Amino acid sequence: MTTMPQEANNYIFTGTCRAGTGVVAAVTSYLAERDCYICALEQFDDDSTDKFFMRAVFRPQDGSPSIDSIRESFAEVSAKFAMDWHIHDPKVPVKTLIMVSKYDHCLDDILYRRRKGEFNMEITAVVSNHVDLRAMVEREGIAFIHLPVTKDTKPQQEQRLLEIVNETGTELVILARYMQILSNELSAQLSGRCINIHHSFLPGFKGAKPYHQAYERGVKVIGATAHYVTSDLDEGPIIEQILTRVNHNYKPEHLVRVGRDNESTALSKAITYHIERRVFLDGNKTVVFLGG
Incomplete structure (x- = not known):
């Protein structure tokens, strides 16, 4: 950091x-x-x-x-x-809820940094629409809450999520590769306190298989963007961005590997800046102080 x-x-x-x-x-x-x-x-x-x-x-x-x-x-x-x-008071841990799906690299990085004392946070729960990461979470002594999402159950599950946020006094929500789009209503409720990691140097490749799209276009740099969530998909105020230079030798699987590192690094930096009260919302952009 x-x-x-x-x-x-x-x-x-x-x-x-x-x-x-x-x-x-x-x-x-x-x-x-x-x-x-x-x-x-x-x-x-x-x-x-x-x-x-x-x-x-x-x-x-x-x-x-x-x-x-x-x-x-x-x-x-x-x-x-x-x-x-x-x-x-920076000694008071920031109550944080993490949301995940099946990808584990960002969650694993957050848990590691928390164990090492890099994040002054209290993880109130990890919420997921799948059960794949339950064991990783529970061996850390953290509550794992399974909220499966379908088109029909999404409104009820988002309401339950807000209840969990309120019940636990959660201040910060982290979407650590949570592969669901939040509704406009939920995004508004979490404005300025929900950080997402996007697998691109925004604006960039959106949708499924972004690294395969990047490979097909012969990109020379790939990146990741950590930003606050808004109702505009992947267009919220940017907190941190990471870039890595690549070349024609990189196959899609190599880009995925580099992308995982970019995502974990960008997200961890954004979390640090938020916890240390360095980020200010300025319309649809941010001011981030990185001095003392």
């Missing part, structure tokens, strides 16, 4: 508002006046949307008030700018 580990007592401030004079000064002054040390600060003004984005990592010191007090009194600052803001 390209990001840096966080100190144990750090907090992450994220804020979005209309671009204007004095926003950065107001936030940094507020923290400084409460004896908070700012470890990292990133900002971006999008001229095309007139929106301002800010991420700051700060550390309360001996003379600082409680973090609850810091949160409560910041409302006076945020009101001035009509700011949407949060102060996150």
Whole structure:
């Protein structure tokens, strides 16, 4: 990963508002006046949307008030700018639900990285429309929920999925090669908190057997795209993309092998950025801060 580990007592401030004079000064002054040390600060003004984005990592010191007090009194600052803001504790695991079908490479990579401490997440459940990956999930001590999907049962199963999300307090949903198209209603319910991995450097080859399509077209690069899910199929705001150069020697099975690595890497990076509060939605695109 390209990001840096966080100190144990750090907090992450994220804020979005209309671009204007004095926003950065107001936030940094507020923290400084409460004896908070700012470890990292990133900002971006999008001229095309007139929106301002800010991420700051700060550390309360001996003379600082409680973090609850810091949160409560910041409302006076945020009101001035009509700011949407949060102060996150990175020590709190992000409750995450994973959805899969039969392909196991992305799920296996997520479980491995979680075991190694790369993801600060609590997996609330793994939901699948097939039972093939049950053993992989349950040996990790994680609940496996089988929700088979047909044309007739899809509305009921999506409703059950939302119930599971709400019952478990799930914050993030990951489609780790879940081979079902979510309905417009479900996509709207999960807006900004559902990450999908697509087997292409979007826009690119869609539908069945994308690597075979790529082979037939003699492509020179293949890739994978991690993005937030929207009602527009595979056109949601992009979080991360991975590219690998290939040539005429690569047969479809070789492209599939490279593609698996691309998919796992792009998805893992996108998960990291989301968990570390580095991703901001900006219409149908994202702002991703990769500094401190």
